Amino acid sequence: MKELSPLDLCGCGDTGYLTQRTIPIDLAQGLGHIHQVPVYHCGNKLCDQYSLPSPVVSRIDDLADMMEEKNLNSINFTWEDQEESSQDFASLIEGFFWKFINRKYADATVIFVIPGQSIVFQSHLDDSEFYNLQYLRKDEKGAWFSFSKFYSDVRPTAEDFLDFEPTFNKELGVLAFEEIEDTLLDEFGAII
Numbered sequence: 001m002k003e004l005s006p007l008d009l010c011g012c013g014d015t016g017y018l019t020q021r022t023i024p025i026d027l028a029q030g031l032g033h034i035h036q037v038p039v040y041h042c043g044n045k046l047c048d049q050y051s052l053p054s055p056v057v058s059r060i061d062d063l064a065d066m067m068e069e070k071n072l073n074s075i076n077f078t079w080e081d082q083e084e085s086s087q088d089f090a091s092l093i094e095g096f097f098w099k100f101i102n103r104k105y106a107d108a109t110v111i112f113v114i115p116g117q118s119i120v121f122q123s124h125l126d127d128s129e130f131y132n133l134q135y136l137r138k139d140e141k142g143a144w145f146s147f148s149k150f151y152s153d154v155r156p157t158a159e160d161f162l163d164f165e166p167t168f169n170k171e172l173g174v175l176a177f178e179e180i181e182d183t184l185l186d187e188f189g190a191i192i
């Protein structure tokens with residue numbers, strides 16, 4: 001069982017969070033690409049380094065052989081069996097949540113993270129304005145999150161969040177996993 005940890009080191013030496021990216025690969029027929037490869041990356045937009053979990057390195061060798069055999073230039077990363085992919089997916093979601101702990105944007109700060117469940121932001125422009133990014137589900141098209149806005153005079157905590165009743169709550173949209181980072185940058189400005 002190749003269980004990938006949600007955290008390891010990025011290629012730059014900082015803490016890396018399990019995520020997916022397209023990586024280039026040299027093939028007999030020329031340059032190829034493998035998409036959705038599990039990698040550790042620090043999450044810093046300016047960092048172009050990453051590191052590959054060791055089970056992924058050996059799997060990439062097998063995939064490269066297969067691409068050369070079938071003369072393919074690009075494929076999606078897969079394990080030999082599906083069970084390993086769903087284990088990866090759980091770690092991927094966990095790594096994603098970890099990345100948000102203590103994160104600060106120009107217009108909002110993450111006040112707490114409930115791993116696998118919610119990331120809650122407080123606006124810098126209005127103390128009573130909060131945002132909740134909540135994990136909904138995974139289906140064959142990917143993972144889905146609900147992004148909503150709520151108002152409250154009291155600042156919620158991770159402990160009371162389950163029973164928390166905001167004065168006003170509005171869902172802004174349902175986001176695909178891949179859309180989240182860009183949507184948050186659009187909404188809250190740069191990460192500081």
Ligand SMILES: [Zn+2]
Pocket residue numbers: 010011012013014041042043044047048049050
């Ligand atoms: Zn890095």
